[in-house]
Amino acid sequence: MKKVVLFLMIGVLSINLNAQDENSEQMTEEKVNKNSLAVSAGLPGFGVEYARKLSTKFSGRLRYNFFKLTDYDPGEIDLSGNKVSALVNGESNTVDILLEYAPFGGSFKLVGGIGILNKMDLNMLLEYDESVTFGDVVLTKEDYGQLIADLSWQGVAPYLGLGWGRAVPKSGFGFAVEFGTYFTSSPEVTLTATKLLAPTADQEEEFAETFETWKYVPSIKFRLAYSF
Numbered sequence: 001m002k003k004v005v006l007f008l009m010i011g012v013l014s015i016n017l018n019a020q021d022e023n024s025e026q027m028t029e030e031k032v033n034k035n036s037l038a039v040s041a042g043l044p045g046f047g048v049e050y051a052r053k054l055s056t057k058f059s060g061r062l063r064y065n066f067f068k069l070t071d072y073d074p075g076e077i078d079l080s081g082n083k084v085s086a087l088v089n090g091e092s093n094t095v096d097i098l099l100e101y102a103p104f105g106g107s108f109k110l111v112g113g114i115g116i117l118n119k120m121d122l123n124m125l126l127e128y129d130e131s132v133t134f135g136d137v138v139l140t141k142e143d144y145g146q147l148i149a150d151l152s153w154q155g156v157a158p159y160l161g162l163g164w165g166r167a168v169p170k171s172g173f174g175f176a177v178e179f180g181t182y183f184t185s186s187p188e189v190t191l192t193a194t195k196l197l198a199p200t201a202d203q204e205e206e207f208a209e210t211f212e213t214w215k216y217v218p219s220i221k222f223r224l225a226y227s228f
Helices: 002-031 195-209
Strands: 035-043 045-053 058-072 077-079 082-101 108-128 132-134 137-139 147-164 173-183 188-193 216-227
Touching: 045 216, 108 173, 147 195, 147 216, 188 195
Parallel strands: none
Antiparallel strands: 035 045, 035 216, 045 058, 058 082, 077 082, 082 108, 108 147, 132 137, 147 173, 147 188, 173 216
16 A cells, blocks of 8 residues: 555656646746847838747848938039039838848848838939139039939849848847848939030930949848847
8 A cells, every 4th residue: 555655656746747847848938039129220221120030040020121311412523624513312111021040040140031122212413513614605503404313223122141140139139230232123214404414314325324233232230129
């Protein structure tokens, strides 16, 4: 009888220990954060992001980027010995769908995916900053008019990048940096000119050839994330 009681006590104790181990494992699993929200700043502009940890090495990310530049003055430009002033405007609005891979299970990561370029526009306005004299004829900047160049990228572009920092920090806040490139097509170029510069607009095709190699849009992001 004593042997039976002893056997039962050992069995109950074993079950209790196993249950404690399972509860401990469940608590450990519950403590692992698998989601994060993040904000980022850099090029091109600012971003907000949601990330989900898929495994120890893979994470999925959804990022929205936005940026607006208004009447930026880069200073005087020397054009064939004449002073030219410029105003630059830009606006971008993109959505990134990304998969992040940490090959060593740590902070170093490789990132791939697509960028949906809802809007990525660049506008440049050029005009002579000084009067130009030809013999007895004086031409002011109002006489010359303005030259306006518009560049636009749109569509879906593959994205590749690398960086340091987890998409989903182990706990609380985490910092990351990422360098990448969108592989786009050449921008659509529109050239508009007024007054004496109006004939320049006829050279739109030649002007567009200057930007044929602008097929790579760089991205640099400094990211602050909070996991939960």
